[in-house]
Amino acid sequence: MGTFIPIHGHTSRIFRRQRENLKTIHLSKDARKTVYDIARSTNIYPYHIWARAALGYSLGVMGNPDDLPSTNVPDQGDSPEEQKVSIGGFTGELKADTFWGSDKTDEMAFMALLRQREGRTLEDEDVITSLIKAHVERGLRYFCAEFARLGRRGDEFVLSLLEEPSRAAKAGQGSSIAQDVVQSGVDYSVRIILGKDVRSGMPVETTINGKGQAPHIAIMGKTGTGKSRTGLGYLASINEGKSQQVPCLIFDYLKGDIAREAEFKLVRDTLQAKVIDIEHEPIPLSPFALPNYSEESIRDAAYRFWGTLKSVMPQLKEKQRAKCVHIVRTAYGNLGRAPSFVDLWETADMVYPDPKERDSLLGSLYSELQRLADYKLFQNPTDSRSHPFYEGSYIINLSTLPEELRKAAVFLTLDHLFPELMARQNAPLDANGFRQIRLIIALDEAQSYLECKNPTLAKFLSAGRSKGVAVMLLSQRPDDFDQPKVNYTEQMGLKVVFRCDVNRPRAMEVMLGGEIDPQQIASLQPGIAKACLSGSNRPIDLQAWQP
Known part of the structure; x- marks a missing residue:
């Protein structure tokens, strides 16, 4: 008990069935406001998954909810006007099909926990609904308090849910939301030999996934300094000679050399990586596939798509948002399944058949939908195969795409992977506290992504550790990491820094610790880098490779 219950399942069609044991749940106004605020701050939708997460939390805490209502009605403290209030489009009404989703396994798990807590058979609809509402409300009260304690920062809140003991546990009431499983007889440590210490000549080794360590890696340097060679060499060394490999998902952004050139053949062979050349083969997932196809889920997917599109295509105007959302929602409704980009483009033609009206209302949005349809970035949504990215290593060659589509392909992939990641149990620990790394995502020329300020990448960095996901960012300079809203x-x-130009010395000092002379960084010799190991606040001079 006390685990963060999975909140996403998989389905490729609208699937409705009568749930006999649960009536519609009516959340209080305070609970609605909590759900709305947290969903907006974390950008994790649809709204009802937060109600399910709250149920999972409350069921994992000792004691019964202290506000168990006698009937499932809006709270008596809410006025008739307040009971009708829609907060950001969220009415607080949770119907059974929406709340449980299409995967009956989740429903059965929750009901088993509820019966275990009550110590009796539960058959009466009103009793079951009242109990579930009481637990959801209690869980949301905790979420509200924790969210406020963390300054209403969505990334910090998600990390708190995944890794910190619950506040109830501190009061002696229960255990943490996300429990870690410790496995004996295994070694999950991920060690990398970085190179040699310039002063001593001794090898420099680090472990990236120790207790309390962030497993993410940043390697910076100007073009030609060897940052890609170094970073990808580290990935190869992690897997060299290992029977159980760590899957790597590598996005080759600029030149296609990682995917094709002889310089990286040893990396490809060591990783046993499959190369996906997006010019000839689509990315094997459907970005519009949803865990369920409720009206709320479709709405949230439409807005999420607009957000990603706008972050990489600045020529789009805010006034086009409503048109984009309408097209996406119409496509879902007409098809009864996840649409493809071709479906979206054809839906735009159907909704706005007059060319003059279409050009006037949609402007550049229509041409961008057409471009996405033409390039066939992703597999057809009728292909029900799940993506293979946790099973082996893949290199996705984006170099032949226009720049905006390269970014869109990456962010749409991450948008699809993140909620899937959150639904998984925490990655297990070994007896020494090393957490299993299930996947490493590597972004070459990462400055191209960081400047977009897309929230999904930040979410991976803040919440991926407990789920066993590490991110490697290969970028031009430390300044790239210091963005207005996210550092x-x-x-x-x-952190490894080769020769580069430093425009903001403060960013370099934060990156490596202590006062750093920008001129010293700009004049580093080939193969020499400044490196700061996880948990250290002092850089060392590292010879990463021999000229």
């Missing part, structure tokens, strides 16, 4: 530096564990 990515704070999330990185291992």
